[in-house]
Amino acid sequence: MPERPTLLLVHGAWHGSWCWNPLRTLLEAGGWRVDTVDLPSVAPQDAPRHGMHDDAQAIRDAVNGPTAVIAHSYAGIPATQAATPEVRHLIYVAAFVPDVGDSLLNMVGGTAPPWWRTEEDVVHALTPETVFFNDVDDPPTDRLLPQSRKAFTDELTEAAWRTTPSTYVLCAKDNAIPPPAQEAMSRRATTTERLDAGHSPFLSCPQELAAIIENAVSLPRRPSPASG
Template sequence: MSTFVLVHGAWHGAWCWERLTPELERRGHRVVAVDLPSDDPAATFDDYAEAVVAAMGAATDPIVVGHSLSGNVLPLVARRAPVRHAVYLCAMIPDPGRSQSDQERAGGMTDPAYLKGLRRTDGCTVWADADLARELLYQDCAADVAAAAVARLRPQAYGPPTEVWPSGPLPAVPATAIVCAEDRILHPDWSRRVAPERLTAAVLELPGGHSPFLSRPAELAEALHGLG
């Protein structure tokens, strides 16, 4: 049995793992789903990492899974607590000396189409275009699953993506990048290239879009089970 610590990405919450959690539990694993303070404009990636470590509690050698934006959080967690394995699920990967925003502006990492669906309010971005959210985040989910997910999207502070990652190597933790071949947010080709370069990570590939925890939870659970 392994403990999987599941860390959601931008605009989501611990709720997004509700279809994956029972699949992992059926395979004999313990699951901790974390709620990040991502709607707090004052919170930083360091604060996100502290929230993950607090939620982990006394978990021994957990496997920490970070989705999307939370790829920036995984190395910070590994600096604070023992982590057996870090899983970058359709996730951004930090580049020392640059911010996520710097990487996005350079091109090749994300599809800027998602920016058209957002508006800014109170230090955060929110999804203002529900149809575009469904198209980009949940295109391969059942209609009812996608609708429920869109209804629960929350604000995401836009400060953390502008934080410049400190210079120096990322923590030397065993890592795997799970890439979804039809991801419409994070370019799969970018992940395939960058994960081995920056993390010396193995790359596993699944079909489908950016949210496999909702669209194909059993398949994702089986991939994670193989790491446990």
């Protein structure tokens, strides 16, 4: 790319932009402009509930000029829905890579995993210390918030990976999205990188993840094939 894009970091379900702090510090030290967005589907128990399309709009609103979107986990879904012509590259970090008509719930087989607890219109993550943070020294479990169930059932109407170059970062020790599922989804990306990490490499190995991101957005990439 002739100019460095802004790096937009988009957190996954139950998280907030706080989770990117170690990675953001490294990227900014390397001269990158870094922005984050807080998805409205993650909110306290008594807050209004927003869906995936609200999250996609929040991502669109955060894009200002040439941008590379780095999406973690659930965020791969609204990021795929949201990508605009200004998005030059998508980086999926242990993330879902959906197609048109997909929702997170149908991508996990239509049945909630055993570590979800659904309570009316929200979903709570059980045992996050082992599901999300199995290789993190000081797991920030107390910072997680309820997740809107609607975000997991809303379906895609756009699939940006079909036209936007992309990189998939596969995490081999992930307890949230099994590596074989990541392998299958990574075939939709232009290229695949691998980390020997759990579900949260931005906390467990931010230096390695920063290097992958910097390399991915600095190199010219062929368009992603429009295939399933």
